[in-house]
Amino acid sequence: MKASRERPAATPARPDVQEVITRRIADAIADRRLPPGTKLTEERLAAIFGVSRARVRGALATLSQRGIVTLRPNRGAFVATPSVTEAREVFEARRVVERGLVPRLCRNGAGLPPAAAARLRAHLDKEAAAEAAGDRKAMIRLSGEFHLLLADLAGNATLGTFLDGLVRRSSLVIAAYESRPTPGCSADEHRHIVDALAAGDGAAAERLMDDHLHAIEDRLTLEDRAADAIDLRAVFDAA
Amino acid sequence: MKASRERPAATPARPDVQEVITRRIADAIADRRLPPGTKLTEERLAAIFGVSRARVRGALATLSQRGIVTLRPNRGAFVATPSVTEAREVFEARRVVERGLVPRLCRNGAGLPPAAAARLRAHLDKEAAAEAAGDRKAMIRLSGEFHLLLADLAGNATLGTFLDGLVRRSSLVIAAYESRPTPGCSADEHRHIVDALAAGDGAAAERLMDDHLHAIEDRLTLEDRAADAIDLRAVFDAA
DNA sequence: CTTATGCAGATTGTCGACAATCTCAGACCG
DNA sequence: CGGTCTGAGATTGTCGACAATCTGCATAAG
Known part of the structure; x- marks a missing residue:
């Protein structure tokens, strides 16, 4: 017993x-x-x-x-207030991990399993709804969950929890370094990725994923501006 | 002040x-x-x-x-005594991360920076020495450190600490599932990887790295055999 | 008016003690 | 003889208290 x-x-x-x-x-x-x-x-x-x-x-x-x-x-x-180098590391790590997820998702060109595709489409719909409603809070949350959903569907818990940490840190990075209130976010980019995965086009999916993560990073102004990181002497020597 | x-x-x-x-x-x-x-x-x-x-x-x-x-x-x-699925996850995660390290190490075909190449060669020599001396303990340690050195040279601390955890867990997996006292280990494989990196042949390096990690995994007998994981009924039903 | 000095309040670092729980062995019963 | 129950010993879970340290303000000196 x-x-x-x-x-x-x-x-x-x-x-x-x-x-x-x-x-x-x-x-x-x-x-x-x-x-x-x-x-x-x-x-x-x-x-x-x-x-x-x-x-x-x-x-x-x-x-x-x-x-x-x-x-x-x-x-x-x-x-935590991530440093600039830490911010870049986090996005680089995400590109490595999430590109690595792709082959597991669309096994050698066979494409996504139907159940996985269904869950992803459902998620995309939620993202679209949040965007239409202008619910910024939900958009942020759903945008992160999209990536975690991919890790979950890839079926590797070890990579999944690591990616969870990276996504959370990304959120922190964005909070610390975004300039404007974010232009149009990126629900469309998510949809393109899902389309490529569903079609079994791994190479395209990897490329789209890479571009997507680069795009998020590029939207930020990644330069030291935190008060305690400014070198006062350098600031006034330049004037 | x-x-x-x-x-x-x-x-x-x-x-x-x-x-x-x-x-x-x-x-x-x-x-x-x-x-x-x-x-x-x-x-x-x-x-x-x-x-x-x-x-x-x-x-x-x-x-x-x-x-x-x-x-x-x-x-x-x-x-920890890693489960079989956990063991597979760890090696899969390592393949993802370590393949991802390659492009950072040999920047678009330019090959390793001289300093990096020197450190790697020095490490290979230590591995060869340990193998020649039959110092099994040192071989295990150095074999793990080789991979951490790659992460260090890639200059991404976030991926580095994650890989550190994966290497430690790999060691645990090997301790739990290796059958014989390890045939010839794999110092040669490390050397091939360094050669490819130095030559700037990223594609080859990625393939060699993948093969290397698969080889380590294949040396193990990854099947449940822990006492509390054996289903006694199934064991005797089969007889 | 600016810059040191010292004090009070608040916060963290550390430890030992007590309660809750588990393990193991032996006694007890069917 | 096999199985269940009970108790002692050991181990973990939890908490509150005290010491060490920091922060900010008031005070005094230059």
Whole structure:
């Protein structure tokens, strides 16, 4: 009557407090309710979530490892403000991973499995609806979820969780470096990618994916402008 | 007199206990001194390292996030024993990442920068020396470091730390699933890859890298055989 | 008026103690 | 003889308290 190590249903309703707090903070950051640089005071968060400080501390530690929170010794935790080089690294990493996903999605020209195509089309419809409604918050969220959906359909959880971290960091990068309130976003580009995948044209899909990620990066003004990164002497020597 | 956020030399000799413990455990696992499945009792480790349990706890938590330690609620921490699907995922992820590294290493056919080539050749020599001396421990370590060196030379820290985790997990997979004491390892294959990179032949390098990683995977007997994964009924129904 | 100095409040870092849970062995029963 | 139950020991989960450190403001000196 032993339920062996993998318990499919033996752990039905254990929310695992630590995990929940971690995700709530992560989601708040992804939704831009907590912009880059925000101080995350342990005691305040502990009070908000009704848990002990140790719990919040643990959550902040894991978020720090995922690169979306910065831990400064004796200073506390802050929502990460990615540096310019870090921003470029994140997009480069995404291009590597997401291009690598393509062959798994359209197996040697056979194209997407019907179920996968259906899920992607459904997602594209949601994106279109959000765009039509002008729901900016939903657009941001759905745009990220599109890429995670691809990882999910590729069926590699290891790459999936890595990509999840990259997408979250991308969101942070965009929050830190976007100049205008984003021109037209890119729901169309997603659709083109799905079309190529469905047609089994891997080469085209890889190219479109690469272009898409480059386009997102190019929309940003990736240059140091954070207050504490400015070299005051250089600023005034130039004048 | 402010030393702004990035302190190049202001934090010279702060070992950061937590980090040190994490790495010492991780290295012990990589060196196979702690084989898959080993119980990691908090109090015992705390006594060994001369620190409080909370510190060990933190270290185990981060190792758990990197996938080389498994945390079972109310049971404690164990060196991870990757499942077969997880093993395949890790190698697939490595193929994606390491193939993606190639274009950055030999920029559009220009080949490796001289400094990079020198470091790689020096590493190959060390590998050859270890193989000649029959130093199995060193061979394992150097073989992993070769791939990390590639990530380092590619200059993307984000992909680098991800690959570091993948290499460590690969080591765990090999420890769990290798049948014989490894035939001839693969120092030669590393040399071929470096040759292709130096020649600026990216396509060849990608192919060699892919083959190399497939070869490592194929040397393993990737089938469930862990005691608690065997379905006794199926075993005897077949007879 | 600008620049040092010292103090108070707030926040993080660390630890030990207690409660909850699991493991294992031996006793007990069918 | 095999299976179940109970208890002791060991281990993990959780929390609150105290010390160390930082931040900002008031005060004093130049």
